Amino acid sequence: MTSLWIQRCEKALAIQKQKKAYRYRKLISGGNDRILTYQGKRYLNFSSNDYLGLARHPEVIAAYQQVAIDEGISSGGSGHVIGYSPRHQRLENQLANWLSFPRALLFCSGYIANQAVISALTTVGDYIFADRLSHSSLLNAAIQSSAELIRFRHNDISSLQHLLQRFCQSNCLVITEGVFSMDGDQAPLSTMIPYIRAVDSSWLMVDDAHGFGILGLDGCGCCWDLNQDFRPEILIVNFSKAVGVSGAAVLCQEQVAEYLIQFSSHLIYSTALPPAIVAATEVALTLIRTITGKALRQQLQDNINHFRYGIQALGLGYRLLPSITAIQPLLIGDNLSTLNLVSQLREQGLWLTAIRPPTVPPNSARIRITLTAAHNYNDIEQLLEALANVNK
Known part of the structure; x- marks a missing residue:
């Protein structure tokens, strides 16, 4: 007899x-390369988050190898047992000094870092x-935390200000992304921070997974965009995007x-990052801060500009x-149309991904095109030509 557990799974899968x-x-x-292979066929890859192409940098x-x-x-x-080495400490110090924070702590992923901070810091009565x-x-x-979650309208300062004024007597943690992973736009940090700082009990936490290494002075990220300092109280940087490796830091x-x-279960009970990953991350961060990183960021920006100009011309x-x-x-809208469009683009040798609810809001299914410094002019032209073909 089929168990109730299996019935529950089957019902959810059918829906x-x-x-x-x-x-x-x-x-x-x-x-993680410009060209990927699926079922023996090669595709131009426009779904990678290795934005600077450092995952394959020699x-x-x-x-890593050495x-x-x-x-x-x-x-x-765990780092609390035997997993915290001088190499881990050096990377933490390097990050803290570069980004002008007193401390940095390494975590195995950005997802875990976000979970760790929110679950450990907030408690009943917090917002x-x-x-x-x-x-x-x-x-x-x-x-999942003990605090009360209230969402404010996307990048809407007045919506956030209303919440801060209403609940200013309690500890309030404001959380946002630096670059939003599904829309690609940036949080208005320069406008947000004065309102948050005006309330003594409020802190700002920024997940800069998609800005770190690319935006700001020397790739410091969104909090240093336009050479200005918008440092939050808590910053999460991710090593699996522009850095090209894996892991994260708080x-x-x-x-x-x-x-x-002392109190983060995610940190205490997780095996620390492998030393080879830490070593690769150190080198990648050094490249990001040098002329190599500057050139890669410029190549990426040129690709972005070329793509946006070309697609606007297509109408x-x-x-x-x-x-x-x-x-x-x-933005396409419904799931079926988005899947069909992705299928047509793959027939032309392009690998793109359909993003559907609940990852994005209802009726906002989309193709999430990601550009990297590894792409060249001809790659962008091929993408634009394929989009023009399916549009006909």
Whole structure:
């Protein structure tokens, strides 16, 4: 007899298929490269978040290989047991000094870092004010926390200001992304921060996964855009996007770092980042801060500009969201049309991905085009030509 557990699963899966929202994993080779391979066919890759192409940089690879040979693959345990090495400490200090924070703590992923901070810092009686379009790692952590979650309208300062004024007697944590992962736009940090700082009990937490390494002075991220300092109380930087590796870090005050070390289950009970990953991250961050990183950021920006100019000239029947970042979402609307468009583009040798609810709001399914410094002029032209063909 089929158990109630299986019946529950089958019902949910049937609904997911009916909504055209069913997700499939695909066996892909070269997903972090300009060209990927799927079922023996090669595709131009416009779905990678390796924005600067550092995942295949020879110096980053060499650093990983050498430390893997010298020190092995695993860190051997939690940082609270034997997994915290001088190499981990050096990377934390490098990040803290570069980004002008008292402390940095390494985590295994950006998702885990967001979960760790929100779950450890907030308690009953606190409020979390989250931008409505924040990443699921932020929203899920807020929902699961003991604090009360209230979402404010996307990038709407008046909506946030109303919440701050209404609940100013309690501890309030404002959370947002620096660059929003599905829309590609940026949070208005320069406008947000004065309102948040005006309330003594309010802090700002920024997840800058998609801005770090690309935007701001020397790739510091959104909080240093236009050479201005918009540092939040808590900053999350991610190593799996522009840095081209994996892992993340929390930048914060001394007391917050010590608090997380004592009380964050995500930190205490997770095996620390492998030493080879730490070594590769150190090298990648050095490249980002040098002339190599500057050139890669310029190449990426040239690709973005060329794509946006070209697609506007095409006059497509779809809406290109107003993003100046590597994330270029083409809004389609319904799930089926989006899936069909992706299928037609793949027939022309382009790998793009359909993003559907609940990842994005209802009726806002889209093709999330991501551009990288590894793309060239001809790649962009091929993408534009394919979009023009399917538009006909």
